[in-house]
Amino acid sequence: MATTSTEATGLRSAFYQELKQLHMSPLWESLSVLVPHAPNGPCVPALWKWSDVLPFIKRAGELITAEEAVRRVLILENPALPGQSSVTQSLYAGLQLILPGEVAPAHRHVQSALRFIVHGSGAYTAVDGERTTMSPGDFIITPSWTWHDHGNPGIEGEAEPVVWLDGLDIPIVRFFDAGFEEKATAKSQAVSRPEGNALARYGHNLLPVDYEPTSRTSPIFSYPYERSREVLDRLYRDGELDDWHGVKLRYVNPATGGWPMPTMATFIQYLPRGFASKPFRTTDGAVYSVVEGSGRAIVDGIAFEFGPRDHFVVPSWQTFTLQADEDTVLFSFSDRPVQAALGILREEKIAV
Template identity: 35%
Template sequence: MLPGGGRWLDAAEPFRAGRLAVIVGIPTTDDDVIEERIVDQMDGTADTPELQQLYADFAANDLAPLWTQRDDLMPLSPAPKAVPHVWRWKTLYDIAERSGELVPVGRGGERRALGLANPGLPGTAYATPTLWCAIQYLGGHETAPEHRHSQNAFRFVVEGEGVWTVVNGDPVAMRRGDLLLTPGWNFHGHHNDTDQPMAWIDGLDVPFSHYADVGFFEFGSERVTDEASPDVSRAERLWAHPGLRPLSGLEDQTSSPLSAYRWEHTDRALTEQLRLEDEGYPATVEQGHAAIRYTNPTTGGDVMPTLRCEFHRLRAGAETPARHEVGSSVWQVFEGDGTVVLGGTEHRVGTGDLFAVPSWVPWSLHADSQFDLFRFSDGPIIDRLQFTRTYVPGQRNEDLP
């Protein structure tokens, strides 16, 4: 490692890719200017016919010299190809509604889901390199057939009700503000018990599982295995009792056995945090900023091994400092209006709008009204691999070198 780090020059220059731009000095403030100077990494090796032949032999034998690759493989800090991006709920819903009129749901396509395709990841339908997010639309009295897959999934409902997702034969009502889980390799389908269509967002770890080549898929029943429409699922009857664990379920489970996290509980938890703040207790993560993480009742950890789900509420007028975080996330505004600053660009967002935050891109929030936001991320993967880092300018950052 060179003092201060470095970056390789453009390998398109004829055999000059062995030259390195060495960073002279390390920035200590946001205003520091970094000076660069060029040095010969290959000890002044001349561009000769022999060197040209060496590079030709690399290509002929499926080899790539590290000195032409290091900048992409090991940048000085995360350099995501994904870009910060905002999707407008009204536009998404209108297109989903048109899809509902023209594209049937059923075997073949399986789901009428429209993936959020990050402009920085062309040729994919990925919101970030690790996260898939889509709007799914189900018309009145329609059924999405059952299937199962290795990928972990959830549903979050920003508006409407009347659909039941059936997970391993257990019908679970989907209502506004609810988080519904479908852990990997659980059979699941959806049925709409009303005359009205309904749309929600799906979140999955599809990109991560695709890159790791770990995915399996299996078709299930053409219809959901149970078309009942109970108010409370069996999983909730067993697990949705705070601080209480059934003695029949003492073994820890990789994913949460609780299939639904209801809005009334989320709303109450956030409301009480802000009330406690008013009473002088340190209950919020920042002034005017309440937040909760959905957890697995058998472990206290994340709801699924690859996906982290949170909910944030900002009082009107509250704002968060800009922060850089390793790992990517997708947010949806549940209610209210405000501003999100992504990589220095300000975006006005309102109910239903979604935005992607790639790794290490600075983000901050400002609330014009009470500002409620759902967030999911690849946090469990990043934490387990010990890549976690956060940088907030002006604060002590213990995990930075």
């Protein structure tokens, strides 16, 4: 006697329930989700306006000290990933504040970190015995498992608070269950090299004669904005304007020519006044920090108006365009090195 569709459904349901007891499940029920026709992750585009977040950054400074918090940071959470401390499924982003007279105590961790200075000058980051003074637009690296601390030596009432964008590969490290952290015994590490030593050694198309890379992270840990801005201007004057990206450059490890960090790529780009990019999409979703100018990012038809110190995220494989109402500079970071290493990176320049 033939089995009816209702009976078949009941038999399957019973079969699935029995499988659960063995901690198993049928692939055919989830195959289209696990292996989709195209990327369809949960992340959504989002914008954090500086004018909206600044009051909360100030309140955080009133409520908790940098030493108490270890790192006084307000996390930029993707609206589709509440409670996960993630701006995309692979990246973490947050805005960190340090007030005059404060020190964020030294520690180290497996996670790689970047700092992009958003507001204020005069604070420092120290990495493995060398300090670098922070200025807006500077890109600073904290390599994996390196001692680092931050400080603002200015006097309250005379110096200004400093805020920077933190970018870390926390979700990637969490995925592999490979995270470790260690606190230093001293609040601040001893300075063993003069400021600017790493830039002098490795940042002028020259390397010490006996230098051999011992890390996949750049030996330069501070990339000053002044130098990056000068290059953008020069290339624009030379006519190197891409229809999709304007003038877009990637930061590099001078010892290898590769990415500055093994898990995160960083970029700086210039969009002249009136520039409107052609549509573009890529599997490496990116976080953007607006350094100068104003305009809009249109992500899958949704327009996000941005200005200086605003931040926004463009998720994986979502088509977007950038428009500049005035000369604009954008910093961004993504998980591109990981995708490139795995051979899964895909991007598309859409001709219109």
